[in-house]
Amino acid sequence: MSSTEKTYSVAILGATGLVGRTMLDVLDERGFPVREIIPLASERSRGREIQFRGKTFLTQVPSSEVFSRADIALFSAGAAASRQWAPAAAEAGAIVIDNSSAFRMDPDVPLVVPEVNSEAMFRPDGRLSTIIANPNCSTIQMVIVLKPLHDRYRIRRVVVSTYQSVTGKGKAGRDALEDELTGRVPESFVHVHQIAFNAVPHIDVFQENGYTKEEMKMVNETRKIMGDESLSVSPTTVRIPVYGGHGEALNIEFDNDFDIEEVKDLLADAPGIMVQDDPSANVYPMPLTSYEKDEVFVGRIRRDFWHPKTLNMWIVADNLRKGAATNAVQIAEKLVGKL
Ligand SMILES: NC(=O)c1ccc[n+]([C@@H]2O[C@H](COP(=O)([O-])OP(=O)(O)OC[C@H]3O[C@@H](n4cnc5c(N)ncnc54)[C@H](OP(=O)(O)O)[C@@H]3O)[C@@H](O)[C@H]2O)c1
Numbered sequence: 001m002s003s004t005e006k007t008y009s010v011a012i013l014g015a016t017g018l019v020g021r022t023m024l025d026v027l028d029e030r031g032f033p034v035r036e037i038i039p040l041a042s043e044r045s046r047g048r049e050i051q052f053r054g055k056t057f058l059t060q061v062p063s064s065e066v067f068s069r070a071d072i073a074l075f076s077a078g079a080a081a082s083r084q085w086a087p088a089a090a091e092a093g094a095i096v097i098d099n100s101s102a103f104r105m106d107p108d109v110p111l112v113v114p115e116v117n118s119e120a121m122f123r124p125d126g127r128l129s130t131i132i133a134n135p136n137c138s139t140i141q142m143v144i145v146l147k148p149l150h151d152r153y154r155i156r157r158v159v160v161s162t163y164q165s166v167t168g169k170g171k172a173g174r175d176a177l178e179d180e181l182t183g184r185v186p187e188s189f190v191h192v193h194q195i196a197f198n199a200v201p202h203i204d205v206f207q208e209n210g211y212t213k214e215e216m217k218m219v220n221e222t223r224k225i226m227g228d229e230s231l232s233v234s235p236t237t238v239r240i241p242v243y244g245g246h247g248e249a250l251n252i253e254f255d256n257d258f259d260i261e262e263v264k265d266l267l268a269d270a271p272g273i274m275v276q277d278d279p280s281a282n283v284y285p286m287p288l289t290s291y292e293k294d295e296v297f298v299g300r301i302r303r304d305f306w307h308p309k310t311l312n313m314w315i316v317a318d319n320l321r322k323g324a325a326t327n328a329v330q331i332a333e334k335l336v337g338k339l
Helices: 018-029 079-091 114-121 138-155 166-181 213-226 260-269 321-335
Strands: 008-013 032-041 049-051 053-059 074-075 096-100 131-133 155-163 230-234 246-254 271-277 296-303 310-317
Touching: 008 018, 008 321, 018 032, 018 049, 018 166, 018 271, 018 321, 032 049, 032 053, 049 260, 053 310, 074 321, 079 096, 079 131, 096 321, 114 138, 114 321, 131 246, 131 310, 138 155, 138 213, 138 260, 138 271, 138 310, 138 321, 166 310, 213 230, 213 321, 260 271, 260 296
Parallel strands: 008 032, 008 074, 074 096, 096 131, 155 230, 271 296
Antiparallel strands: 049 053, 155 246, 246 310, 296 310
């Protein structure tokens, strides 16, 4: 950062949570030009110290007055807090980048993955949207991989099964696994059922159509980000007892046939993707190896021999980084020089 570079006051709503703390790490690592951090959380955390680049900031509770001091407000405190505070923060002059599901499907709010559709941040008249939504973690890692393949071969249908980390449910989700592993029996299970030594095919609430809300987020958000309402996404989302990241098994059917080596080259050249695919040396992505990394890792790339023009692969990304904090900070980076 040069001494003449403009710096920004950044509010973080949810600064004491898993995503909020990761946002602080990512802002620091990526050298974001921060003038001041305004950590915000619930009344429970008022006054808690947050360290950033050797300075201490005290956690406050959200208010319009607080947001009027912020240039950029990164929200990661759940949909209810976003609904309550995002319009007020935008009204007070901050650009809100919201990690919750509150505004993702609002037609007036862009849903952005910088590697895929950063141009959506700007309205047709060139003005910047004052609320920008960050997609669901499972959606982000999938669309980054789908985008270069869709551009080249045109995707018709994706069947996706997820293997999602307990950290996707925040501090409570992470602590629940630790408690269960150490024999502490909870009054009620955070992951609906015991998660230790288990796999629970139930993330978020069931909808009338038999899919969960997490699954329908993958359907609807993917279409919005890719700008293609004809894309079929058929998901099953599953919570498993791991840290480090979410895994997804993808079966992708194209309109056009493909060459497997060209697929690997397209993915290797695409932004934000790291191909890890050498079965002969037992090399493929895993949650533990994606931990604290920003890329989406892709491996097990192979033709589906039983269905024409169809590809199988396995992808992994750290849900707290690229699935949440890193994506939000990358959006904020697009604002630098424009505010
Ligand atoms: N975890 C993920 O992989 C992931 C990925 C993508 C998106 N997200 C989204 O990011 C958000 C946060 O997730 P997380 O995993 O960081 O959860 P978390 O670890 O449970 O943290 C929640 C944060 O929100 C704050 N908070 C809760 N209610 C609040 C209120 N009414 N007013 C102000 N602050 C409030 C909490 O403050 P206290 O400490 O004071 O309770 C805490 O800082 C959620 O919307 C989630 O859907 C999470």
